[in-house]
Amino acid sequence: MTTGSVSPRRADTRRNHERILTAAADALASTGEVSFNAIAKQACVGVGTVYRHFPNPEELIIAVYRRELEHLVDVVPELLDQHPPEQAFRLWITDHLVRYMMTKRGLAKALGAATSAHSDLLMKAHDAMVGAVADLLAANAEAGNVRADLDPETVVRGLKGLVFLDSNGDWRGPTEQLVDLLWRGMRADG
Numbered sequence: 001m002t003t004g005s006v007s008p009r010r011a012d013t014r015r016n017h018e019r020i021l022t023a024a025a026d027a028l029a030s031t032g033e034v035s036f037n038a039i040a041k042q043a044c045v046g047v048g049t050v051y052r053h054f055p056n057p058e059e060l061i062i063a064v065y066r067r068e069l070e071h072l073v074d075v076v077p078e079l080l081d082q083h084p085p086e087q088a089f090r091l092w093i094t095d096h097l098v099r100y101m102m103t104k105r106g107l108a109k110a111l112g113a114a115t116s117a118h119s120d121l122l123m124k125a126h127d128a129m130v131g132a133v134a135d136l137l138a139a140n141a142e143a144g145n146v147r148a149d150l151d152p153e154t155v156v157r158g159l160k161g162l163v164f165l166d167s168n169g170d171w172r173g174p175t176e177q178l179v180d181l182l183w184r185g186m187r188a189d190g
Contacts, residue, residue, distance in 0.1 A: 017053050019043040024064045029102045029167050034060060062121065065104075069125050072100045076132045085139040090179055092136060097159060098175050102167040130156050137186075146186040158182050 023042035024034065034057045040047040054060035075096055079088035134152040141148040161178065165171040 016043070016045050016049055019045065020050055020053055020060075021064055021067050024060050025068060028061070028064060029099075036060075065121065065125070068100050068104070069128055072096055073128045073132045076135050080135070080139050085136070085143045086145050086183075089136045089140055090176075090183075092132070093159065093162075093179050094172065094175050098162050098165065098171060101160075101162040102165060102171070104163060126156075133159075140186075141188075144188055146183075147188050150186055155182065155186070 020039060020043045023039045026042065027033065027035065027039055036047050036050045036057075039060075040050045043050070050060075054063060076088075076092060079092055082088075083091060130152045133155050137146060137150050137152055137155065140146040141150070159178070159182070162175060165174060
């Protein structure tokens with residue numbers, strides 16, 4: 001094996017880990033429950049593999065929450081690089097924030113129990129979301145799309161209603177309507 005190469009076993013372990021987290025996020029978004037057997041089946045791994053990665057449901061729930069938050073925040077620079085600021089803002093909400101909110105709703109009960117020992121997790125998540133919104137607003141203010149005096153915290157509060165969308169129903173239409181409403185209120189010429 002050469003320096004810097006990844007053994008097939010380690011690559012397989014990383015793939016299994018990601019598949020488990022994806023399956024757990026889907027389960028939490030749709031049912032709000034963590035069943036290691038169901039997650040193993042959806043991830044196409046054995047239940048023992050799930051337990052090796054996450055010895056208990058609390059660790060799995062925290063890992064899903066952190067993963068969803070990282071994806072939500074980390075995608076902002078990429079969106080701003082690939083799209084005009086207004087489109088990046090809208091895409092972030094409709095393609096990323098909504099999924100996070102729907103997953104968070106499913107996680108809420110499980111997360112409440114799991115975070116008793118991780119009380120700072122929810123505050124860090126909120127701060128990270130406010131930071132992501134601040135970056136998107138700054139890019140849009142610089143482009144002349146929105147007012148420069150917007151408070152990212154206020155925008156986040158306006159977006160928190162997305163948590164009530166039905167992940168099994170038509171969530172895209174109501175999401176776009178909310179974004180349009182917020183956008184009209186934030187516009188630089190409004």
